[in-house]
Amino acid sequence: MAKETILVVEDEEDIRELLKYNLEKEGYQVLGAATGEEGLRAVRDRRPDLILLDLMLPGLDGLEVCRRIRGEAQTQPLPIIMLTAKGEEADIVTGLELGADDYIVKPFSPRVLLARLRAALRRRRQPLPPQTAPLKTDEMVIHPGRHEVLLKGQPIQLTVTEFRLLHLLVRKPGWVFTRTQIVNEIHGDDYPVSDRSIDVQIVSLRKKLGIFGSQIETIRGIGYRFKD
Ligand code: CA
DSSP states (O other): OOOOEEEEEOSOHHHHHHHHHHHHHTTOEEEEESSHHHHHHHHHHHOOSEEEEESOOSSSOHHHHHHHHHHSTTTTTOOEEEEEOTTOHHHHHHHHHTTOOEEEESSOOHHHHHHHHHHHHHHHHSOOOOTTSOEEOSSEEEETTTTEEEETTEEEOOOHHHHHHHHHHHHSTTOOEEHHHHHHHHOBTTBOOOHHHHHHHHHHHHHHHGGGGGGEEEETTTEEEEOO
């Protein structure tokens, strides 16, 4: 099997070298770029399988690089994991809404980074289940067609909004959704949903899911995800 290529866009040389060392040790081919411009050129010329993208870059910053990658049909599907500093929640939210797959806060452990990177590559290889396909986790079955959720074989009563919310999160396990993304996805004409009301819906949904409620994880300052 051909080696998968990871592009590391990071202006701090020691971090870039550390990433390169760890990824090469795991059998990946690694390309480095120190600026956003260099990164974009490498994306176009070398077609990496995934990009690790620092947000704070001189010149063209990481968010702009992300926006441009997602804006071009040929580079649009490329998995992007943002590298961020603590306290950059607003930028993380923007990046996720621009279509970044995931983010990792510095300083990170190589083990965590590798796990997230593998998960992002795996998700890209496995297309999303169709909207109408039943979803199964260990103890839960979701039937979109019937608007039915079974917990250990027992049906539970959810409102339309709660159902849509659960279905959205479970369909992409491990994926962090921002509140705005959730609003856009589950919005319906008959039931207006606002940013803040999502939090209320989550509380109610967790309660109805009982011991499985903790599967829905709050990502502080960012949004929610269903644990992978
Ligand atoms: Ca930086």
